[in-house]
Amino acid sequence: MTQRQGLTVWFTGLSGAGKTTLAHYVFKHLCEAGYPVEMLDGDIIRQHLTKGLGFSKEDRDENIRRIGFVAELLTRHGVIVIVSAISPYREVREEVRAKIGRFVEVFVNAPLVVCEQRDVKGLYKRARAGEIRNFTGIDDPYEPPLHPDVECCTHLESIDESAAKILKFVMTMLTSEPQGTTAVG
Numbered sequence: 001m002t003q004r005q006g007l008t009v010w011f012t013g014l015s016g017a018g019k020t021t022l023a024h025y026v027f028k029h030l031c032e033a034g035y036p037v038e039m040l041d042g043d044i045i046r047q048h049l050t051k052g053l054g055f056s057k058e059d060r061d062e063n064i065r066r067i068g069f070v071a072e073l074l075t076r077h078g079v080i081v082i083v084s085a086i087s088p089y090r091e092v093r094e095e096v097r098a099k100i101g102r103f104v105e106v107f108v109n110a111p112l113v114v115c116e117q118r119d120v121k122g123l124y125k126r127a128r129a130g131e132i133r134n135f136t137g138i139d140d141p142y143e144p145p146l147h148p149d150v151e152c153c154t155h156l157e158s159i160d161e162s163a164a165k166i167l168k169f170v171m172t173m174l175t176s177e178p179q180g181t182t183a184v185g
Contacts, residue, residue: 012108017115022108064087
């Protein structure tokens with residue numbers, strides 16, 4: 001019996017860049033195609049799995065490590081895991097990538113001004129007013145990936161265009177030989 005290989009597709013970017021929108025699009029497409037898929041959304045994870053963590057660098061790193069732990073478990077068992085989380089620090093993203101192995105980093109890139117314009121929750125406004133501290137992009141840094149597997153410039157591309165790039169890359173990963181195995185012919 002051939003077991004499907006799992007994969008983690010990690011969407012990173014500023015709040016309002018379009019991570020969740022694209023993640024849901026990819027999730028829906030893969031579900032409809034019959035793949036085993038699970039979604040780990042950063043906002044929902046913070047309400048349950050990482051409730052109680054704050055927004056210091058240490059707490060943010062721990063949040064990402066916990067999400068990464070769950071993603072690694074699911075990936076190991078043949079599930080495609082869609083993660084949508086700001087995950088602002090490059091080092092911990094690389095740490096999670098190394099642990100998971102089959103990992104696609106999607107940089108959802110939009111300028112801060114565009115993200116602020118899209119801010120339906122009013123978080124940027126509150127951060128600029130000093131009501132929210134350690135807000136990524138305002139008074140806490142975001143370290144963009146140096147070499148993302150896929151970069152979506154959501155201020156220049158439509159959702160369909162960005163999602164098509166992601167799905168093309170993901171489908172290539174799903175149909176390629178897993179690392180560390182050889183084809184027997």
